[in-house]
Amino acid sequence: MLHFHKYLMVFTLFLALSCSKKEHNSFTFVQLCDTQLGMGGYNHDIETFNQAVKQINSLNPDFVLICGDLVNDATESSYADFKNIRDKFKIPCYCAPGNHDVGNIPNDSTLSFYRKTIGKDYYKIENKGFSFVVTNSLLWKEDIINESEKHDDWFKEILKSIKLKKQPIFIVGHYPLFVNDIEEQEGYFNLPLEKRKELLNLFDQNNVVAYLSGHAHKPLINNYKSIQLVSGEATSKNLDSVSDLGFRIWEVSNDTIMQHFVSLQKPFNENPMN
Numbered sequence: 099m100l101h102f103h104k105y106l107m108v109f110t111l112f113l114a115l116s117c118s119k120k121e122h123n124s125f126t127f128v129q130l131c132d133t134q135l136g137m138g139g140y141n142h143d144i145e146t147f148n149q150a151v152k153q154i155n156s157l158n159p160d161f162v163l164i165c166g167d168l169v170n171d172a173t174e175s176s177y178a179d180f181k182n183i184r185d186k187f188k189i190p191c192y193c194a195p196g197n198h199d200v201g202n203i204p205n206d207s208t209l210s211f212y213r214k215t216i217g218k219d220y221y222k223i224e225n226k227g228f229s230f231v232v233t234n235s236l237l238w239k240e241d242i243i244n245e246s247e248k249h250d251d252w253f254k255e256i257l258k259s260i261k262l263k264k265q266p267i268f269i270v271g272h273y274p275l276f277v278n279d280i281e282e283q284e285g286y287f288n289l290p291l292e293k294r295k296e297l298l299n300l301f302d303q304n305n306v307v308a309y310l311s312g313h314a315h316k317p318l319i320n321n322y323k324s325i326q327l328v329s330g331e332a333t334s335k336n337l338d339s340v341s342d343l344g345f346r347i348w349e350v351s352n353d354t355i356m357q358h359f360v361s362l363q364k365p366f367n368e369n370p371m372n
């Protein structure tokens with residue numbers, strides 16, 4: 099009888115743990131794109147970024163990812179303004195670099211300025227059984243001596259190590275892989291064709307569930323097999339005439355991964371020249 103009770107207790111504990119584990123694994127996070135202070139008018143972009151922080155705090159996601167172009171001109175002063183607003187998040191905020199942060203063709207001085215002022219340009223975080231690999235997609239866009247190869251080696255290695263843990267992976271970058279068609283020619287808004295295909299193959303082989311990017315200043319929602327490829331609206335300025343400023347909220351559970359857009363609430367200063 100005593101033994102039976104013991105087994106019952108162990109079984110109940112097992113049930114409780116497996117239930118809580120499932121619940122534990124559902125969470126939300128926010129994808130924020132192109133805060134790019136100075137692109138839609140400096141004061142305007144300060145205001146809209148502040149507004150995004152306010153709304154995101156009230157939604158209380160686990161964390162926020164900014165998919166690059168934190169500022170329009172990377173200087174001590176624009177980054178100080180950026181960090182001032184970013185520090186108002188009540189949740190962790192992780193940044194990826196954009197072309198406006200480290201230059202269209204990054205070099206030693208732009209990369210070291212970013213690393214000194216903002217932090218690492220590529221790294222990995224984990225949340226509730228999911229991995230998030232933040233990349234420096236500029237090093238995919240351009241072949242930078244001493245940097246791109248190192249970044250590629252790190253990327254392959256990190257995917258391999260996460261695969262061993264059987265964790266689903268989100269990849270975070272700045273450049274969309276492609277805009278409309280996987281076979282399209284390389285232009286300002288996508289990655290080189292060969293690199294794009296190499297990455298999609300790597301994603302496919304390593305349990306990548308989504309690739310999040312910015313740079314487009316309008317929504318780009320694509321799929322490759324079951325991998326979601328999502329570039330979101332900016333908070334600074336969009337380049338299409340229909341999208342609101344805002345951010346995307348991702349809802350993640352063991353069974354489904356979905357995202358939707360959230361508009362910035364007005365009033366914020368709508369005249370982008372101010």
Ligand SMILES: [Zn+2]
Binds near residue numbers: 197198272312
């Ligand atoms: Zn950009």
